[in-house]
Amino acid sequence: MVLLSFINPLSEEGQEIVKEKGNLENVFSSNDELIYIATHDKRQNIDDDSLIPESYGDLAIKRIQWYIERKNNKNFNNDDYSYLFNEKITEADVISFHLISQAIATKLSPNSREARFFVESQGKIIEERIVKLPEQERKEIVNRILNQLIFQESINWKFLKELVASKKISLTDLVLDEGNIILDKEDFINRFGNKFKDRAPDRMYDIIIGDSIKELILTKMIMQNTENYLQKIREMSSKIEVHPAISELSEKIAQSISELTSKYSGFYGVGVSEGSMKIGKLIKEAFPPCIATTVEGVSSGGRNDAIVLLLTSFVSYARLYPAIFRNEGVDVKISDIDPNLTITLNEILPLIYEAADNCSPPLFDDQPQEKINITSKLGFGMYENPELDHEGETTWYTPMSCEKIKMHLPQLCRPDKLCAKIGNPLSYYSRAKWLMEKEGKSANNGNSNNNGNSNND
Amino acid sequence: MFKTATLEERRRYYREEWSEKDLPKFITDELRMREFGFDHLGHGPNDRYKVFRGKDSLRRFLRYKTPFAAYISVAFYNNPRRRGDWIKSEYVFDVDAKDLPIRSCDCDGVCEICLSEALEIVNNLIDTLESDLGIKNIHLIYSGRGYHIRILDDDIMDSDSELRSEILKYVAGAEVPKLKYGNISEGSGSSYNFEHFSIPIAYPKVFTKRLKYNIQHLKGTEEIDDINKKLLKDIIKNRDLLEDNQWGIFRSKIGPRRYKNMVTGMARVNLATIDAKVSIDLKRILRLPTSLHSKVSMKCVEVKDREWFDPFKSAVPKFVEERE
Ligand code: SF4
Ligand SMILES: [Zn+2]
Numbered sequence: 063m064v065l066l067s068f069i070n071p072l073s074e075e076g077q078e079i080v081k082e083k084g085n086l087e088n089v090f091s092s093n094d095e096l097i098y099i100a101t102h103d104k105r106q107n108i109d110d111d112s113l114i115p116e117s118y119g120d121l122a123i124k125r126i127q128w129y130i131e132r133k134n135n136k137n138f139n140n141d142d143y144s145y146l147f148n149e150k151i152t153e154a155d156v157i158s159f160h161l162i163s164q165a166i167a168t169k170l171s172p173n174s175r176e177a178r179f180f181v182e183s184q185g186k187i188i189e190e191r192i193v194k195l196p197e198q199e200r201k202e203i204v205n206r207i208l209n210q211l212i213f214q215e216s217i218n219w220k221f222l223k224e225l226v227a228s229k230k231i232s233l234t235d236l237v238l239d240e241g242n243i244i245l246d247k248e249d250f251i252n253r254f255g256n257k258f259k260d261r262a263p264d265r266m267y268d269i270i271i272g273d274s275i276k277e278l279i280l281t282k283m284i285m286q287n288t289e290n291y292l293q294k295i296r297e298m299s300s301k302i303e304v305h306p307a308i309s310e311l312s313e314k315i316a317q318s319i320s321e322l323t324s325k326y327s328g329f330y331g332v333g334v335s336e337g338s339m340k341i342g343k344l345i346k347e348a349f350p351p352c353i354a355t356t357v358e359g360v361s362s363g364g365r366n367d368a369i370v371l372l373l374t375s376f377v378s379y380a381r382l383y384p385a386i387f388r389n390e391g392v393d394v395k396i397s398d399i400d401p402n403l404t405i406t407l408n409e410i411l412p413l414i415y416e417a418a419d420n421c422s423p424p425l426f427d428d429q430p431q432e433k434i435n436i437t438s439k440l441g442f443g444m445y446e447n448p449e450l451d452h453e454g455e456t457t458w459y460t461p462m463s464c465e466k467i468k469m470h471l472p473q474l475c476r477p478d479k480l481c482a483k484i485g486n487p488l489s490y491y492s493r494a495k496w497l498m499e500k501e502g503k504s505a506n507n508g509n510s511n512n513n514g515n516s517n518n519d
Numbered sequence: 520m521f522k523t524a525t526l527e528e529r530r531r532y533y534r535e536e537w538s539e540k541d542l543p544k545f546i547t548d549e550l551r552m553r554e555f556g557f558d559h560l561g562h563g564p565n566d567r568y569k570v571f572r573g574k575d576s577l578r579r580f581l582r583y584k585t586p587f588a589a590y591i592s593v594a595f596y597n598n599p600r601r602r603g604d605w606i607k608s609e610y611v612f613d614v615d616a617k618d619l620p621i622r623s624c625d626c627d628g629v630c631e632i633c634l635s636e637a638l639e640i641v642n643n644l645i646d647t648l649e650s651d652l653g654i655k656n657i658h659l660i661y662s663g664r665g666y667h668i669r670i671l672d673d674d675i676m677d678s679d680s681e682l683r684s685e686i687l688k689y690v691a692g693a694e695v696p697k698l699k700y701g702n703i704s705e706g707s708g709s710s711y712n713f714e715h716f717s718i719p720i721a722y723p724k725v726f727t728k729r730l731k732y733n734i735q736h737l738k739g740t741e742e743i744d745d746i747n748k749k750l751l752k753d754i755i756k757n758r759d760l761l762e763d764n765q766w767g768i769f770r771s772k773i774g775p776r777r778y779k780n781m782v783t784g785m786a787r788v789n790l791a792t793i794d795a796k797v798s799i800d801l802k803r804i805l806r807l808p809t810s811l812h813s814k815v816s817m818k819c820v821e822v823k824d825r826e827w828f829d830p831f832k833s834a835v836p837k838f839v840e841e842r843e
Contacts, residue, residue: 408680
C-alpha cells in the first residue's frame with residue numbers, strides 16, 4: 063500500500079514527515095537517496111543528467127516543470143519524469159511540496175501565477191498517481207483519504223462550496239439529493255433504486271458515480287486545501303523571518319516558470335501579466351473619478367459614449383487584462399482570459415448594464431440598440447449578447463486615454479491627485495489598486511463585486 | 520387593474536389598508552440592518568440609503584409619504600445608511616412574468632396566463648432548491664408583475680456571486696448535461712454516452728423537466744438562438760410524444776444534430792427565464808413586501824401557499840375593486 067501522503071501531502075502523515083526530515087539547511091544539498099530512487103526507477107530516462115532531481119529544492123522545481131511541459135510540449139515524454147510517479151519518492155515529494163508552499167506563499171503570493179501553476183500541478187500529479195495504482199488499491203486509498211478529508215457520514219454539498227464557487231467542481235456533475243452528495247452505493251440504491259425503469263440501479267451507480275466522482279472530489283479538495291495552506295502560510299509569514307533557502311527557491315521557481323512560459327508563449331496566448339497588474343475582482347474603490355461618475359449614471363448629454371465607449375472598455379480590461387498597455391500590439395481576445403465568458407457575463411456586463419440603468423433617462427429605455435454596440439466593443443460582433451461563436455467579428459476596444467476623455471466627455475473628468483501621474487484611467491486603476499494593497503487594505507472582501515446602484519421589480 | 524394608481528389611491532392604500540402586521544417576519548427581523556429605497560414620483564427609486572429603526576418609523580414614513588414604490592435591500596449592513604460594512608445578503612431568484620422567453624399568452628405586459636406560468640416556474644425552482652440542494656429558509660413573494668424567491672439560508676447568505684451563479688445554473692437548468700460518463704472499473708478507456716433523459720435523477724432530471732416545460736409551452740412564434748423556424752415547427756409537431764416521456768422517439772424524429780441545437784438553445788432559454796443579474800447581486804434592493812406596485816395597482820405580498828396562490832385574490836388592493 064502506498065503512503066497516504068503520496069496522494070495527500072497535507073495529511074497528518076505528511077506533516078509528520080516534514081517535522082522529522084524537513085530541514086531548511088539541506089534544501090539544495092545533494093541528496094543521494096533521492097538520486098538513487100530517481101535513477102533506479104524502471105521507466106526513468108537516465109540519458110540526461112539534468113532530468114534527475116538532485117535535491118529537495120530541485121525536485122520542487124521539477125514538479126512544476128513537469129506540469130508545464132506536459133501541457134505544452136508536443137514531444138513530451140513522461141519517462142523524463144517517471145520518478146514523480148514512483149511511490150518510493152513519497153518522503154522527498156512531501157518535503158518538496160511543503161518547500162514550494164513556503165516559497166510561493168512568503169515570497170510570491172497566493173494569487174500569483176506561480177501559485178496557480180503549483181496548485182494545478184498538484185491536481186494533475188494526484189490524478190496521474192491515482193490512475194497508475196492497481197484497481198483495488200486505488201479504491202482503497204481513495205476511500206481512506208476521502209474519509210480523512212470529509213469527516214461526516216454523508217457530505218452536504220455546502221461543505222464543498224468553496225470548490226463550487228471557484229469552479230473546481232460543477233454542481234451539475236454531482237448527484238445531489240436533499241443537499242447531500244451521493245457517493246455510497248447502498249445509499250444510491252436506497253434513494254434512487256425505483257427511479258430506473260430499464261436499467262439495473264447498481265449498474266447505473268457504477269457508471270454515473272462509480273469512483274470517478276470520488277476521485278474528482280478528492281483531487282479538487284486537495285487542490286483547494288493547498289490554496290488555503292498557501293493563504294495560511296502567508297498570514298503567518300509576516301511574523302517570521304524567511305529562511306534564505308526559501309527565498310532562493312522562490313526565485314528559482316519564478317525563473318523556471320518564466321522561462322517555460324516564454325518558451326511556450328504561443329500556447330499561453332497573451333503571456334500572462336506580470337508584476338502588480340493581475341487579473342482580479344473589480345475593486346470599485348480604485349476606480350478613477352471619471353469611471354466612478356459613469357458608474358453612478360450619466361445624464362443625457364454624452365450618456366452613450368460614457369457607457370459604450372468609456373465604461374465598457376475600461377471595465378472589461380480592468381477585470382480581465384489590466385496589463386494591456388504594457389503589451390501593446392498583442393492581439394488579445396476576451397476568451398483568451400475568460401474562456402467560457404463567465405466573468406464577462408456575470409460581472410462585466412451586469413456592471414455596465416447597471417450603469418446604463420442609472421443614467422437619466424436609463425440608456426436602454428430609449429436606445430435599446432446600445433446593447434449591441436456594447437457587445438461589439440467587447441469584440442463579439444453586432445449582436446444583442448456576446449457569444450463565443452461571434453468573437454473576433456469586431457475587436458475588443460481598448461480604453462480611452464485621459465486626453466480623449468477630456469475632449470469628448472469633459473464633464474466626467476474631475477481629476478484628483480493620482481490623475482496627475484497617469485495618462486489613462488486604466489493606469490490609474492492599477493496604481494490605485496497597488497497603493498491600496500500596499501496600505502494593507504484587502505482587495506477582496508465580500509462586497510467588492512456588487513453592482514452598486516440597482517433595483518428591480 | 521394594471522392601471523397606474525393615482526396619488527389619492529396610494530394614500531388610501533397606505534392609510535387605510537396597509538398594516539405592519541403583514542410584513543413578513545424575515546423582513547422585520549433585523550430591519551435596521553437593511554437599506555430602504557423609495558420612488559416618490561414614478562421615475563425609479565432615487566430616494567435611497569434610508570434606514571428605519573423599527574416597524575413604527577417605517578409605518579409613519581409610508582403613511583406620510585405614500586410612495587409610488589418602496590424597496591428594501593437584500594443586503595444586511597452594519598451601517599446601512601452608507602451601505603457600509605456589508606454582512607450578508609439574501610439569495611434571490613427574480614422571475615418576471617412579462618420577461619418570460621417562453622409563455623403561452625400574447626399580452627404585452629402581464630396577464631393571468633403568464634402570471635400563472637411564472638408561478639409554475641417558480642414552484643419548480645423552489646422544488647429543486649429544496650429537494651436537490653437541501654436549501655432552507657425560502658420565501659416566495661409576489662412582486663406585482665412576477666415573483667421573487669428570497670432565500671435566507673445561512674450557508675448561502677455570506678457567499679459571493681460565484682457560488683450564487685453556480686447554484687443558479689443548476690436550478691435553472693442553464694447548462695446542457697454532460698453526455699459522457701467515464702467508467703473506471705472497466706478500464707480507463709471505456710465510457711458511456713447518455714442523453715439527459717435516460718438519467719432520471721440528479722441534474723439530468725432537472726434539465727429534462729425544464730426542457731419538457733419549455734417545449735409544452737411553445738407558441739411557435741418564439742425567436743430562440745440555435746432553434747430555427749423549421750426546427751421550432753418540428754418540435755411542436757412532435758411534442759405530444761413527451762406527454763408520456765417518449766424522449767427517445769422524439770429525439771429520433773428531430774434528428775440527433777438538430778436535437779443538440781434544441782438542447783443548447785433551451786439551456787439558454789432557461790437562463791433567460793430568471794433575471795441572473797439579480798441573483799448574483801449582493802446589494803440589490805427589491806420591492807418591499809406589503810408595498811404597492813403603483814404602476815399596475817397590485818400589492819407586493821408574501822405567498823403563503825404556493826400551490827394555490829392567486830394574485831387576483833390576494834394581491835388586489837381595495838381601491839381597485841372600488842374603482843369606477
Ligand atoms: S485625468 Fe484621466 S483618469 Fe483622471 S478623471 Fe480625468 S480622465 Fe479620468
Ligand atoms: Zn400574459
